[in-house]
Amino acid sequence: xxxxxxxxxxGAAVAALGLSAPAAVAWDTxxxxxxxxxxxxxxxxxxxxxxxxxxxxxxxxxxxxxxxLSPVGGGGKGNEGNRGGDGNGTARGTATINSNARPxxxxxxxxxxxxxxxxxxxxTVIGGVRGGIGGSSTTGATPTDMAIGGGLVAAAxxxxxxxxxxxxxxxxx
Numbered sequence: 001x002x003x004x005x006x007x008x009x010x011g012a013a014v015a016a017l018g019l020s021a022p023a024a025v026a027w028d029t030x031x032x033x034x035x036x037x038x039x040x041x042x043x044x045x046x047x048x049x050x051x052x053x054x055x056x057x058x059x060x061x062x063x064x065x066x067x068x069l070s071p072v073g074g075g076g077k078g079n080e081g082n083r084g085g086d087g088n089g090t091a092r093g094t095a096t097i098n099s100n101a102r103p104x105x106x107x108x109x110x111x112x113x114x115x116x117x118x119x120x121x122x123x124t125v126i127g128g129v130r131g132g133i134g135g136s137s138t139t140g141a142t143p144t145d146m147a148i149g150g151g152l153v154a155a156a157x158x159x160x161x162x163x164x165x166x167x168x169x170x171x172x173x
Contacts, residue, residue, distance in 0.1 A: 030052045031050075031051050031052045033110055033119040035048055035108060038123050042101050042127070046123060047094055048093050048108060050110050053071075053112035054089040055112070056069050056070050058111045059110050060108070060110075061107060062101075062107075063097050063098055063106040064096060064098055065095070065096075097125055103125050106125060108123070
């Protein structure tokens with residue numbers, strides 16, 4: 001029974017080591033591009049993280065200007081073993097979405113260490129309203145809007161007065 005448990009533990013350790021080895025080899029090429037938040041409004045800040053980009057690079061998209069990616073981590077050998085390099089093989093940058101970006105999905109292309117990778121539909125830009133100045137209205141209230149609003153207020157005042165007068169008349173009976 002003990003031999004079976006020892007064999008199972010040894011097998012799990014070998015499997016874990018075997019699964020981590022390809023990740024260590026792939027650190028020279030960009031992989032796993034992550035954009036957070038995945039849904040963003042125009043003018044918002046998008047954080048781009050790329051694994052396998054140990055010396056930094058550039059991220060581009062139609063929704064933002066080219067953005068520099070900087071290595072993450074404290075330098076030294078990190079996870080690269082004896083190959084040297086900065087940080088842990090991950091680079092990160094912050095991009096600001098253009099104010100004129102159209103709503104929809106956008107790709108991100110990353111250039112790291114002379115290699116390119118594109119993540120299709122990495123994030124989505126949503127349209128927004130201009131809150132605080134009347135929603136989607138950009139010119140303010142029109143004369144028609146003012147007339148309708150004034151009519152509703154007048155109807156409410158007249159209706160409230162009639163209700164109050166009827167209640168007062170019922171008390172006198």
